[in-house]
């Protein structure tokens with residue numbers, strides 16, 4: 001007889017949703033969390049702290065107002081690391097409080113300790129003080145997340161060489177920063193620090209970056225980064241990172257060039273937090289990055305009553321998708337057959353400027369051989385953009401020429417991560433260009449960009465070819481007789 005209907009390992013976005021969904025179905029639930037507070041990477045070192053830091057930087061630097069008042073405009077001079085941390089600490093406290101409340105009012109029991117499997121239904125939890133408790137679970141959701149990938153050749157030292165969890169606790173703002181890895185984390189931090197006037201060099205071994213984003217949007221983004229003095233070194237394999245006599249990191253690139261800076265951030269992916277789960281005891285094997293394979297639809301591992309959700313199962317590794325996976329896993333575990341998730345989910349990159357994307361890129365549409373047309377709107381063409389002093393920002397929409405259906409929306413610029421949801425709704429409801437042509441949008445808004453981009457596409461590919469208006473009688477009479 002099990003002690004709990006469900007034991008969840010980890011209280012990040014996937015664990016939290018799994019636990020509360022099961023509790024709402026009337027199940028007894030225990031969540032094991034090894035960190036001293038609930039919330040996971042998302043609350044403590046990932047999504048929320050990095051987005052709070054971004055918000056603080058944009059506010060204190062006056063970034064959003066610079067289009068009007070000029071590049072030298074600042075709300076606060078001499079911004080310090082402490083300025084950035086204060087707001088982060090408050091947001092964190094609030095998030096943890098809300099989470100604890102959610103767990104308690106849904107009667108989800110939390111145990112602060114590290115969980116490991118003793119057998120397919122047996123979980124051992126070791127508390128910080130060494131106390132050990134054992135429980136039997138009818139079902140288990142592994143929601144243990146990931147930690148930064150830290151290769152041995154990088155001299156992490158907590159002073160000048162950081163991973164993406166540590167950078168949040170930086171004590172002094174550097175004058176220069178090297179970021180290794182132009183993935184989402186690297187790009188977000190590179191641009192956040194650049195907005196603080198830190199001289200940033202972004203080093204990426206591959207010849208391109210953020211390849212899941214439409215190329216035209218990346219071109220626009222790169223143009224913006226260069227304009228803000230971010231130096232981008234693509235195709236630059238890192239040979240070594242050493243510290244010079246002053247303790248400054250020196251990043252040697254295979255081409256022979258090197259970059260020296262006050263601080264270096266290594267952001268080249270994450271690995272599943274699975275080594276200490278004793279998965280061997282239940283017959284689950286992970287891949288080389290510690291990720292657990294699951295059935296994409298049910299989220300079951302090879303052991304049917306053990307589920308895995310969130311970053312530990314790999315792509316797309318977002319808080320947004322992790323939450324849904326946790327909920328779906330709990331639904332399946334207790335006999336609710338959830339509908340298949342919508343075909344497209346949005347991706348938000350909180351760089352400065354932000355990027356958001358949903359559906360197919362132009363490259364993907366081309367590859368699939370779908371006849372298509374694009375429409376583009378520039379935020380500076382919208383009245384809301386004028387009011388906000390926006391000098392940049394664009395939206396690109398892609399439509400099928402055959403079915404008129406919306407295939408993708410790609411945005412770079414202010415508000416991109418909010419605006420994208422209009423496109424997401426139309427896309428997943430299989431809407432066409434006619435939705436945007438026939439509907440009126442609030443004015444002045446940035447959402448007007450949808451109207452502008454659709455009109456652009458309509459003019460190119462969908463407007464009916466009108467017969468020319470009849471000529472006046474005398475002009476008609478002057479025409480040469482038909483042969």
Ligand SMILES: Cc1cc2nc3c(=O)[nH]c(=O)nc-3n(C[C@H](O)[C@H](O)[C@H](O)COP(=O)(O)OP(=O)(O)OC[C@H]3O[C@@H](n4cnc5c(N)ncnc54)[C@H](O)[C@@H]3O)c2cc1C
Nearest residue numbers: 010012013014034040041042046115145310311317318319
């Ligand atoms: C810098 C950064 C910025 C990000 N920004 C965004 C963003 O803007 N938007 C977005 O959607 N996503 C973002 N993400 C991704 C997002 O944070 C993750 O997708 C999300 O946190 C994954 O949730 P999870 O539930 O899988 O696990 P996690 O949030 O990683 O939580 C796992 C929890 O499990 C606990 N745990 C692990 N092992 C055990 C064990 N054996 N016993 C008990 N507890 C255990 C850990 O302590 C942790 O609390 C960002 C990530 C990073 C690193």
Ligand SMILES: NC(=O)c1ccc[n+]([C@@H]2O[C@H](COP(=O)([O-])OP(=O)(O)OC[C@H]3O[C@@H](n4cnc5c(N)ncnc54)[C@H](O)[C@@H]3O)[C@@H](O)[C@H]2O)c1
Nearest residue numbers: 181182183184185186205267268269270316317348349350
């Ligand atoms: N806004 C968001 O939604 C958001 C923000 C941050 C992180 N995340 C999630 O967190 C996860 C991890 O992000 P990430 O940016 O660390 O990982 P990533 O895997 O997306 O990117 C890593 C980058 O580092 C490069 N790289 C890999 N190995 C390297 C090496 N040895 N030396 C130098 N460069 C190397 C890769 O080519 C890649 O460009 C992502 O899957 C992402 O979805 C999401």
